[in-house]
Amino acid sequence: MSATVEGKRPVPPDIRARKGGVPLVMLTAYTTPVARLVDPHCDMVLVGDSLGMVLHGLPSTLGVTMEMMILHGQAVARGLSRAMLVVDMPFGAYEEGPAQAFRNAARLMAETGAAAVKLEGGAHMAETIAFLAARGVPVMAHVGLTPQAVNTLGGYRVQGRGGDADRIREDAAAVAGAGAFAVVLEKVPDALAAEITRSLPIPTIGIGASADCDGQVLVVDDMLGLFTAFRPKFVKRYAELGAEADRAIAAYAAEVRARRFPAPEHVFGAEPGR
Template identity: 45%
Template sequence: MRAKDIREKAGVDPITMLTAYDAPSASVVDEAGIDMVLVGDSVGNTRLGHDSTLPVTLEETLSRTAAVSRVVDDALVVADMPFLTFGVDEAQSIENCGRMLKEADADAVKLECGEHTVDLTRRLTQLGIPVQAHLGLTPQGENVTGLFRQGTDAEAARHIVDLAERHEEAGAFSLVLEHIPANLGRVITERLDIPTIGIGAGADCDGQVLVVDEVIGLSEGAAPFSKAFGDVRGEMERAVEEYKHAVESGEFPAEEHSHVEPELDDVY
């Protein structure tokens, strides 16, 4: 799967996208036939113990993206650029994004967008780095906007529509829309030729993306626009409790879990 393949699916086939942060989960996601795997900066909350995405570093993202890329055969691998690794200095931004393709074997990068990323998107695509734009709720801006639904009044909605059109013109191959009114998501999807990928943006987007931990039921809770399709956390708790009981009761390890070497009987 390449960026152009995703772009061509706009208005044709529903697009599926999930996050993955390691080789085992990425393998499962890819084998299920998911179109895109996002190595999200949400790894900060889901795997690294942070309260936000802001502390995630470039090196952590490079490492996680490389692990995912090693096992993904079909899906498009998108590296989510961490806070302040882009949009400050153009040359440094290009170098950081380029490293995701050169060193971590990503197929594209995702940028949390604003006025400052229009020209950067254009330059990256000119250099051969596919860009997925991200508008609406952008968690890296939580200290400015908060983690609330965006585009809820006419002025804010128009601004998001304008940025969406400008990023499409700049060369973005797709656009993530997060936590915006469903009717705004529909308008943007109708106006753009590139596919929109919704997360809390309604059913009219060309595709959907969720955090894999919430989908499989590994998180303790889920966002109001998400859904658990499994109960991995419950199964993990059951298995760990059974292991603890088996060790404490002497049931584990049993004879079949150990190896005896007869030649060692006379060592002592």
């Protein structure tokens, strides 16, 4: 049973202490109603920069701003009482150097109430992660497929196959050594993710990685069938709410056009109480 279900709201040291234990559960959320739905079931809730594509129709995460992350972070915070809130650092908010990263991470945490931030990048981000961790900013790292680097990586491709595996190993070791309390492994081969999980002292959170990771994360709109623009192999649909919503909206439209809605029970009479 997770720390959240037991009633203790976790903080980053609690998450780190779960290494090798009951798998950690994390989902994204971008709004207060969805945060309330996922809160009882998750150890961590991520306000991911995926909101740019899922909610705002952007072609990638590169156009997401600090203001967008803060707005949605505040909304999600209002819906959480048990799970730990993590907010993504958007593209351009931390790559310039440790000082820039600290200013923006401190702002995200202060304005959203997040317990931690997440940033993408491996060995080249180790100095920044160490700088943040030393100044009271808990960092969840993210290696493998890093969507903010999609143009450099040549698309949303599996990372770490063949000779590229050493790069992912080195990145994961570097962020752990720099002080990250956990690391997301995205779209890396199963066996490599399992190997990295065994080698690191911090929890690994898989997305398109391995069931042997210390936890898993999915975009909530993907697993509920609400975001259908594309479907990565690693997404399991636990519901088809998009199709259900389409049927409901079609039924509403048909009833309006046929003047069957509103029915007598949905309108008000001239007399009080009717």
